[in-house]
Amino acid sequence: LALTGSSEVLTWTGKYSDVWDLTEKNWTNSVGEEVAFVDNSDALFDDNALCFSVRFTNNAVHAGHVVFDTAGIYSLTNNGSRQYLYSATSIRKRGNGQLNAFPQSSVLIYSLTEGIFVDEGTATFTGQQSLTYLRQRPDIVFFAGTNATLHFATRNIFNADMTETVTTPVVIKNGTFKASDINGHLKVGPIALDNSTFDFSVSIS
Numbered sequence: 723l724a725l726t727g728s729s730e731v732l733t734w735t736g737k738y739s740d741v742w743d744l745t746e747k748n749w750t751n752s753v754g755e756e757v758a759f760v761d762n763s764d765a766l767f768d769d770n771a772l773c774f775s776v777r778f779t780n781n782a783v784h785a786g787h788v789v790f791d792t793a794g795i796y797s798l799t800n801n802g803s804r805q806y807l808y809s810a811t812s813i814r815k816r817g818n819g820q821l822n823a824f825p826q827s828s829v830l831i832y833s834l835t836e837g838i839f840v841d842e843g844t845a846t847f848t849g850q851q852s853l854t855y856l857r858q859r860p861d862i863v864f865f866a867g868t869n870a871t872l873h874f875a876t877r878n879i880f881n882a883d884m885t886e887t888v889t890t891p892v893v894i895k896n897g898t899f900k901a902s903d904i905n906g907h908l909k910v911g912p913i914a915l916d917n918s919t920f921d922f923s924v925s926i927s
Contacts, residue, residue, distance in 0.1 A: 774794055777799050778806055784810070786811050792816075792817045798821065839865045862890060866893075871897060899915070
């Protein structure tokens, strides 16, 4: 698997725990050594892992490209406030499996340089405020490709009220953009659908 960029690619094993931090040796490097994650490295999550649950705990993590290449189901979560992916170049979903991202508390992804790209399979983002700090980023993009699905499953995922302008664009090409459990309104930037489906379900309370 080729990841663009000059950072070292570290591959998740989840051998010792489900924790993504800078201490646990839940990763292997390019020569197969067990290592702890090093800030600004590229991160690869594939089907060879022993644990498909990934959790942020005590400290924020900085990464390069983060790729979930799987036919299985990965989960990405945290324990509490200020336990998140503080910065990354991008998050990319490959393979026909699923990525389920849901914070137990507050923000899960703080800053991205390029955006979130769902090339294959499904990526679902849940949890109020989980993508709060991405709402005013016209320079990044949320993307879903052929037969892929990008799913926002919470009303206040960006923690934006009805009067606030959200400028982060959503681009769907031959795939599906799904929004559910949003209590009647969705707050995202401009949405571009190219031969694609917008699956919008509303719950009224």
